[in-house]
Amino acid sequence: MAQPQMRKPVEYFLDNKKFLHPKLAANYGNWKYHDRPRPGVLHHVSNTGDEVWTVRAGTQRQMDVHTIRLLCDIADQYAEGRVRFTIRSNIEYIVSDEAKVGPLIEALEKNGFPVGGTGNSVSMVAHTQGWLHCDIPGTDASGVVKSMMDALFEDFKKEEMPNRVRLSTSCCEINCGGQADIAVIIQHTKPPKINHDLVANVCERPAVVARCPVAAIRPALVNGKPSLEVDEKKCVCCGACYPPCPPMQINDPEHSKLAIWVGGKNSNARSKPSFHKLVAAGLPNNPPRWPEVNAIVKKILDTYKADARPWERMADWIERIGWPRFFEKTGLPFTKYMIDDWRGSRYNLNASNHVRF
Amino acid sequence: MAKQLHPTPMLDQLESGPWPSFVTGLKRLAKDKDYVVDLLGHLEHSYETRKGYWKGGTVGVFGYGGGVIPRFTEIKDEKTGQPVFKDAAEFHTLRIMPPPGMHYDTATLRKFCDIWEKYGSGLIALHGQSGDIMFQGCTTENVQPAWDEINEMGFDMGGAGPAVRTAMSCVGAARCEQSCYDEALAHQKIINNFLDDIHRPALPYKFKFKFSGCGNDCMNAIQRADMAVIGTWRDNMKTDDELGKKWFAKHGMNELINDVVNMCPTRALQVKDTKDVRKDAHISAVAINDTQSLEIDNKDCVRCMHCINVMTGALGPGKDKGATILVGGHGHLKIGATLGTVVVPFMDLKTEEDYDKLVELAQNIVDFFAENALEHERTGEMIERIGLVNFLEGIGLDPDANMVNCPRSNPYVRTDGWDEEVARINAKKKAAA
Ligand code: HEM
Ligand code: SF4
Ligand code: SF4
Ligand code: SF4
Ligand code: SF4
Numbered sequence: 176m177a178q179p180q181m182r183k184p185v186e187y188f189l190d191n192k193k194f195l196h197p198k199l200a201a202n203y204g205n206w207k208y209h210d211r212p213r214p215g216v217l218h219h220v221s222n223t224g225d226e227v228w229t230v231r232a233g234t235q236r237q238m239d240v241h242t243i244r245l246l247c248d249i250a251d252q253y254a255e256g257r258v259r260f261t262i263r264s265n266i267e268y269i270v271s272d273e274a275k276v277g278p279l280i281e282a283l284e285k286n287g288f289p290v291g292g293t294g295n296s297v298s299m300v301a302h303t304q305g306w307l308h309c310d311i312p313g314t315d316a317s318g319v320v321k322s323m324m325d326a327l328f329e330d331f332k333k334e335e336m337p338n339r340v341r342l343s344t345s346c347c348e349i350n351c352g353g354q355a356d357i358a359v360i361i362q363h364t365k366p367p368k369i370n371h372d373l374v375a376n377v378c379e380r381p382a383v384v385a386r387c388p389v390a391a392i393r394p395a396l397v398n399g400k401p402s403l404e405v406d407e408k409k410c411v412c413c414g415a416c417y418p419p420c421p422p423m424q425i426n427d428p429e430h431s432k433l434a435i436w437v438g439g440k441n442s443n444a445r446s447k448p449s450f451h452k453l454v455a456a457g458l459p460n461n462p463p464r465w466p467e468v469n470a471i472v473k474k475i476l477d478t479y480k481a482d483a484r485p486w487e488r489m490a491d492w493i494e495r496i497g498w499p500r501f502f503e504k505t506g507l508p509f510t511k512y513m514i515d516d517w518r519g520s521r522y523n524l525n526a527s528n529h530v531r532f
Numbered sequence: 533m534a535k536q537l538h539p540t541p542m543l544d545q546l547e548s549g550p551w552p553s554f555v556t557g558l559k560r561l562a563k564d565k566d567y568v569v570d571l572l573g574h575l576e577h578s579y580e581t582r583k584g585y586w587k588g589g590t591v592g593v594f595g596y597g598g599g600v601i602p603r604f605t606e607i608k609d610e611k612t613g614q615p616v617f618k619d620a621a622e623f624h625t626l627r628i629m630p631p632p633g634m635h636y637d638t639a640t641l642r643k644f645c646d647i648w649e650k651y652g653s654g655l656i657a658l659h660g661q662s663g664d665i666m667f668q669g670c671t672t673e674n675v676q677p678a679w680d681e682i683n684e685m686g687f688d689m690g691g692a693g694p695a696v697r698t699a700m701s702c703v704g705a706a707r708c709e710q711s712c713y714d715e716a717l718a719h720q721k722i723i724n725n726f727l728d729d730i731h732r733p734a735l736p737y738k739f740k741f742k743f744s745g746c747g748n749d750c751m752n753a754i755q756r757a758d759m760a761v762i763g764t765w766r767d768n769m770k771t772d773d774e775l776g777k778k779w780f781a782k783h784g785m786n787e788l789i790n791d792v793v794n795m796c797p798t799r800a801l802q803v804k805d806t807k808d809v810r811k812d813a814h815i816s817a818v819a820i821n822d823t824q825s826l827e828i829d830n831k832d833c834v835r836c837m838h839c840i841n842v843m844t845g846a847l848g849p850g851k852d853k854g855a856t857i858l859v860g861g862h863g864h865l866k867i868g869a870t871l872g873t874v875v876v877p878f879m880d881l882k883t884e885e886d887y888d889k890l891v892e893l894a895q896n897i898v899d900f901f902a903e904n905a906l907e908h909e910r911t912g913e914m915i916e917r918i919g920l921v922n923f924l925e926g927i928g929l930d931p932d933a934n935m936v937n938c939p940r941s942n943p944y945v946r947t948d949g950w951d952e953e954v955a956r957i958n959a960k961k962k963a964a965a
Contacts, residue, residue: 181594182680186731187688188723191631191706191716194640199706206709208775208845219707220845227707237668239557240645240654247638247645259635259703260658262751269707287552301661306578308603308625308668310588315578317554318546325549346584350863351661354755386908388867421587428582441755443747443762444838445797448754450869462579463542486791486842517868 196257196269198227214334215290216276228276229267230254232288233299233324233331236264237307237317245286253279263299263341265292291332297340297476298331300324301353305346311417312346313361313431314460319344322464323359326473337483337492340476341441348413354439356489357475358451359468361460365430366391366410367423374402378420386415433458433468437475437501438490449490453513454501471507478505497531534566535619538573542580561654568653570620571669577607577617591624591672593679596731599689600675601625622671623653627664627690628682629723632701632716632743634659643685651678662740663700664690688727694908695733696726696898697740700753704745704763710840711745712763712853713881718890719743725891729898736905736914739898740862746849747837753861753872758911759897760858760872761890763881765850768830769840771818776846780820788820792839800832801839818846854880855890859897859923860912870912873920875927877934896927930960 192200202221209219217229235242246266250258253275254268261267266288268279280290292298300323303309305316323342324331330340343352344359352358374380380403384392391409395402403423405416414425435458439451454475458467482504483492493501502509515523537559546555555572562568578584591602603623607616615621644665648656653669660666665687670678679689690698699722702708704715722741729735742753745763753760780788785803793801806825809817817825828839828847840847857879858872876893880886897911904926905914915923924931933939 181676184593184595184679184683184689184731186727187686188629188720188727189631189686189688190720191633191635194631194635194637195633195706196635199635204705204711204714206705206707206711207772208709208848210844219709229707233552234658235552235554235557237554237557237655237657239554239561240649240656241560242552242557243641243645243656243658247641250638256638257635258638258641259633260630261634262659262700264658266658289550289552303661306584307575308586308601308623309584310586310603312584314582315575318543318579321546321549321551321553321555324551328550350869353661353752353863354869382907426583431582439755441749441752443749443754443834443836444841445795445836448749448871450755450871460582462582463545484790485787486795486838 194257196227196255196271198225198271199269201225202227211294211334212276214296214332215280215293217293218273226271226273228270228273230270230276230279230283230290231261231265231267231292232283232290233292234264234266234288235317235321236299236302246288249279249282249286253282261292261298263292263301265299289328289332291334294334295336295338295340296331296334297327297336297342301341301343301355303345303351309346311349311414311426313363313414313426314346314433315462316344316346316352318463319346319359319465319468323469323472326469327476330476336476336480338486338488340479340489342472349415354441354449354451356437356439356451357472358436358439359472360434360436361431362434362456363412363414363425363427363431364457365427366405366407366412367414367416367425368427369403369405370422370424371397371400371402373422374420375400377422378403380420383416383420383423386419388413388415392416428460431460432456433460433465435468435471435475438493440488440490442488445486445488445491446494454505455507456512474507475505499531534562534564534569537562537569538576540572540576543572543576558655565654566619567669567671568620568655570617571623571653574605574607574617574620574623586623591675593676593689596689598692598695598731598733599627600679601627601692602672620669623668624670624672624675626652626667626670626675626679626682627660627662627692627698628667628687629690629698630659630663630665632719633703633706635706640685644682647678647681647685651681662690663698689731691730691733691738693733694735694737695731695739696729696735697738698730699723699741699743700751701743702745702750704743708745709844710748710763710837710849712765712849713745713761713855714887715743715745715761715763717887718761718855718881721887721891722894725895726898735898735902737908737910739901739911741894747835748841754858755861755869755871756863757861757872758859758901759894760861761855762858763849763853763855764835764878765853766878767850767852768814768816769828769833769850770848771816771828772846772848773819776818776820776826776843779843779846788826792826792842795838796833797836797838798832798834800829800834802827802829818843853882854878854886857893860910860915862910862912867913867916870910870916872912873915874932874935875920875924875929877932893927900926930957
């Protein structure tokens, strides 16, 4: 049968100039300073004297076309037809007239889009895909985030934290959600269960063996068929073997638990960028609202809010008060699982007489 | 009218509460799409059983080797082997590259909606953590026509698999006074150079570029990019006395000391009587009132951005602008997460030729990665395995004290090349002088 004529893709990458708000295009690279007249609003002033106001609102990230059209209607009516999205899936409207800010905020909030996420607020959670779309998720992402943002709604709308708070969630240890002031990540706690009948057919066994970070996987003959075996004492339950070998079932509705990490920071301001660190684990994977996780996130945030000084990020605050006091103040137990034993772990140990009481 | 909704008691609970709900959005789509009715059933099943049920496969578009994320249901009827949620048995995603800075006009967004309503589920993520616009949920049959229309609008597909991936750039020069280079231009030039490596995966593993205009690193580049381009400057900080006084009048001495001076990581700041401010080429100062100033020793400043963030406008990045390049940031897997390492402390980014040099450097780095990384190894892991020195030699960069926190502290090293290396470095210094 003759192949239908296929269209060849046009390969190129865009210039963004045509999408910029005209005032942004006119003042490109020529901005002087900004301030924040109220939470959710940025006011930028150019060296030419031009001014723009940006109104930031939260979205659910995974949006249906009706929601996007509604956001477009708002942009066309109140905001000169231009928008941009932030790395945390907030939408930003840019207007060139201060008088347009009030009505725009009103229209957004009336339609259910909270205005906030600027300055010292808790911004929308960077998140991954979860049960909705990924092939290896231990939990959902959009649902965890929805319930977290419901709980942190006021903290999104107000700028009352000591400094910016950035959250992320990830639905497996690969952690596509990334580093954050507070990160919620699901962890497998049991080695993979192997469906030996399928291994020979679907797995590229040398690739799976090579993928394991602790060399826990060995080729083996099981019931006369070539398969794999896992040294369960060595296995760190990372799940890396699952993508190249789906019969190595790692997800487990009961034994996949959520963990909470704090103190990650990507900015270079004050201290260098840092990774988040483990402060709680073993939390149940409890849809649809994950209350146990939210309670701890809230507790950490409340403690940070009460105790940190202005401009201290979560990492800066903990650096000042020290980890023993972090655990004391948040009431979270420090367990042996928090003592690093992976590569380079000695750099995380205390080689000094610096002790906190 | 679509078919009747499956009961979704758990998802229904995600419609309460003040934050916008993706479930409400899905239900709106389900009103006229059987596809989404079954998708909701599929997701509810995950919530009930606490397991995911999508498996990968191979689906693509003509001409490209990647960019579509294929998903097939694993929820099958035990007896017949048929999908339980048959209308959503396939749920593929198209990754589409956003414009730099993720700016849009509404006409473009509306067109996306029309295309995705026609061919897909109607669910679009703006954006995925990799930067792509994620057109989520499409059957195998509809992938090609949906892609054709998106491509005809002027958008190209992003990367997936062992390829150069979709890049991200901050709002930067378009609306940020901290911007130290043209992020969008760098983004565009680099991506256009690597289109083939994006669309036809042939690298050992993924390779990501990210562009941030200053040390605030809004794009999370140092942690997440194999090559991070972070804007910075070399000369003295810009100052504005009028805005300095305005800031001080509002905030006062306590805040100046506690929130600015005290928090500078390198103690580059001091409060002085204006008449006592040091006279030196690398000292700058901003007035805070008629008699006092904040003095900045720019030789001590590491361009961390803190004081500039606090006193926006009163202080600002200098004029001699460019970027620091770091290599090897990535998420988990083999060796745990790694941050990028400085490989070029400063690169001019002012002229067209400067940007071409950036592209050249990127090409050298990707070529070295392609030739030297093991399969499924990211740049950060490769550098840990071979050592930074081998990497630098491989791409022809000279060592620089800015690349390390401190020199080596362990004695296990052969230094029999020492004399030649000293001679080489001294000759180079002399030639440059
Ligand atoms: C079959 C396996 C995988 C699938 C299906 C997958 C899928 C994805 C998707 C869809 C995203 C974008 C997330 C979003 O838009 O919500 C993403 C991002 C990401 N993935 Fe994966 N991923 C896989 C494996 C991995 C592995 C093995 C790693 C790490 C070693 C990894 C690291 C990341 C990181 C770091 C990001 C975020 C990246 C960024 O913005 O830099 N992923 N992944
Ligand atoms: S974190 Fe894991 S489960 Fe979640 S999207 Fe990334 S790879 Fe998939
Ligand atoms: S889960 Fe990780 S550590 Fe355990 S066998 Fe698989 S790859 Fe190895
Ligand atoms: S990284 Fe710097 S230049 Fe870019 S948007 Fe953030 S603060 Fe502005
Ligand atoms: S930008 Fe420079 S002077 Fe300002 S706080 Fe950072 S290191 Fe100190």
